Structure formats: structure tokens, C-alpha cells
Amino acid sequence: MKYAFDIGGTKIEFGVFDDHGVILHRHKVATPLEDRESFVAAICNLVAVADRKFGYHDRVAGAVAATDAAGVPPVGISFAGGLDPETGAVISANVPPIKGWPIAAGLSDALHRPVRVENDADCFALAEARQGAGTDHRTVFAIILGTGVGGGIVVDGQFIGGRSGIRGEWGHGNDISGALMRHGIKGRQCGCGGAACLDPWGAARGLERLHAALHGRDLSSQEITAAWRAGNSAALKTVDVFVDLVAGQLRLMVNVLDPDIIPVGGGLAAEQELVARIDAAVRASVLGRYDHALVVPGHFFGDGGLRGAALLHDIAATPENGDPQ
Numbered sequence: 001m002k003y004a005f006d007i008g009g010t011k012i013e014f015g016v017f018d019d020h021g022v023i024l025h026r027h028k029v030a031t032p033l034e035d036r037e038s039f040v041a042a043i044c045n046l047v048a049v050a051d052r053k054f055g056y057h058d059r060v061a062g063a064v065a066a067t068d069a070a071g072v073p074p075v076g077i078s079f080a081g082g083l084d085p086e087t088g089a090v091i092s093a094n095v096p097p098i099k100g101w102p103i104a105a106g107l108s109d110a111l112h113r114p115v116r117v118e119n120d121a122d123c124f125a126l127a128e129a130r131q132g133a134g135t136d137h138r139t140v141f142a143i144i145l146g147t148g149v150g151g152g153i154v155v156d157g158q159f160i161g162g163r164s165g166i167r168g169e170w171g172h173g174n175d176i177s178g179a180l181m182r183h184g185i186k187g188r189q190c191g192c193g194g195a196a197c198l199d200p201w202g203a204a205r206g207l208e209r210l211h212a213a214l215h216g217r218d219l220s221s222q223e224i225t226a227a228w229r230a231g232n233s234a235a236l237k238t239v240d241v242f243v244d245l246v247a248g249q250l251r252l253m254v255n256v257l258d259p260d261i262i263p264v265g266g267g268l269a270a271e272q273e274l275v276a277r278i279d280a281a282v283r284a285s286v287l288g289r290y291d292h293a294l295v296v297p298g299h300f301f302g303d304g305g306l307r308g309a310a311l312l313h314d315i316a317a318t319p320e321n322g323d324p325q
Helices: 036-054 104-110 119-131 179-181 204-215 221-229 234-258 272-283 304-310
Strands: 002-007 009-019 023-030 075-079 081-083 088-093 115-119 139-145 151-153 261-267 295-297
Touching: 002 221, 002 261, 002 304, 009 036, 009 304, 023 036, 036 104, 075 104, 075 119, 075 261, 075 304, 081 115, 115 119, 119 139, 119 151, 119 261, 119 304, 179 234, 204 221, 221 234, 221 272, 221 295, 234 272, 261 272, 272 295
Parallel strands: 002 075, 075 115, 139 261, 261 295
Antiparallel strands: 002 009, 009 023, 081 088, 139 151
16 A cells, blocks of 8 residues: 655645555645644645545554654655755655755654655656556656646666756756747747746646737636637637647657657646647657557546555655655
């Protein structure tokens, strides 16, 4: 049995999984943003409820260190942010109380059990590689098209890289200014400080920004894709530009990584026709030959972060999730 958290700026989702990946217990609470004590208390309360429900409470009672409570489920955590690979401290997150805090070590002490922490996109990639669309594939490059653009890379069921604590971030550091100009769109600075990253344009909010820039009308991503499927000319133009931008950057990643499959997570993963358009554009323009779908909706696009967190203790230890070097 494994305990897992998916921590975001709005909510904390907690799940208990059996060894076959079946979820046995699930609960959500609002993310405490005021101070670290409230945040830790919320995590501890969710774990305590599960310990009582599944008969682990007596093993934890009286424990004063992470090694004292033998046989209790370990905890995996998925969160939107990055970790310092040397100290395990949170270096970026949308949850202010945990910034600069070695979260894995701190929660391990509070919960009296092993805790491992990873970026949410990496956790999604792990879930897809081990139990989802990437099962039986060696190289899985999973991408997120949700609030922003993210990604994670898993090879042979393990994360790769990690020297800086950042990997798979294909939405940043690129320059799409030429493509934007070609479509008559003025660029905008990315939240990371970059001048022309894909991230502001390549996810659900990016689709909305594109539509507003092209047509001067604010619509939700769901309204845009619904209009596109209905044949609306403005929405058709917006989706054409969106696919051009996203596929253009994915093409580079495919040529570099040569992945077996690219599962898609985030809100736009539910738009299967849109994912198929991106897939066709990518496969038509990369150097390698792909006779099968490469970019596909992830099996766990709705809860891949949580499921991946439950799998963190099954993979090799890495410094960035709080384990010693």
C-alpha cells in the first residue's frame, strides 16, 4: 500500500493505492497558504485519517523518527515546482509556505515514514511510463498542455537527468517569436523571464490568448475547441496557429529524444481530435519515421500526478527527491 499527494496552489489531493495501482481512498482539501505549520498539519491530518482507516495508527503512535514506524505506507508527493538537487529545498512553487524548505526531509520527520517528492509533470510521465500509455515503451516523453506547458522524461521506467533539479521543460527557453510574427501576433514575456517562450501560447490558456490576439474576442479553451469542431472559421484559424506553434517545438524534442511515445496530460488532453492534429503535424515534419500515433492522450491525464507520486518509491533514488547522494 502507498500514500500519495498531488499538491497545487488551490488544493491538496490525497490518495491511497494498493500494490496494483487501484485507488482505495481519496480526499481533497484546500491548500493552506498562510504558513508552513498549517500546511504540515493538513498533510499530517490526511495521513492520520488513512492510518486509522487501514490499521497503521498503532505502528505510528509513539514514533519519534522516520525509521521508528516500521511497515507503514511510504508517501510520494507530486507538486508544481522544482527542487534543489543538493539540499532538497523547494526552489519554485505556487505554495508560498514551502518555498526554500527541504520538503521531503521535513515531512518525513513529521509523518515518521519515508517521503519522496517530484515535479508534477515528472510524476505524470512516470505514471504513463509504468502503468499508462507508455507501458512496454522504453523512452516516454510525457507532456502537459494545461494551465502551462510542461513535460517529463522517463527511460526504462526511471527518470533521467536531474543535475539542476529541472528537466523536460520544453515550454521554456525556446524562441517562437518568428512563428508568432508569421501569424501576425505580437509576442509577450514569459513568466520565467524569457522573451519568446512557448509556455504562454502552448497550453489551454495559450489557446485562449491566441484566439484573443487573432480575433479580439475572449473565449475559454473549451468554447474555442467546441467552435472548431463545429467548423467556425475563427476557431479553425486559432487551432491552425496553435498546432503550428506546439508541433514546431515538439518536432525539436522528437528529433533530440527519439521517444517511443508522447502521452499528453492537462486539460487539452481531453480534446482527442486536437491531440490527433498535433500528432499528425509532428510526425509529418520530424526526421524519424513513425508509422503509429506518437502524440496520444495520456491514460491518466486527469490524475497522473497523484498516480505517479504513488510510484516514486518504486524507482531508483535520486538526490533531488530528498534521498542522499
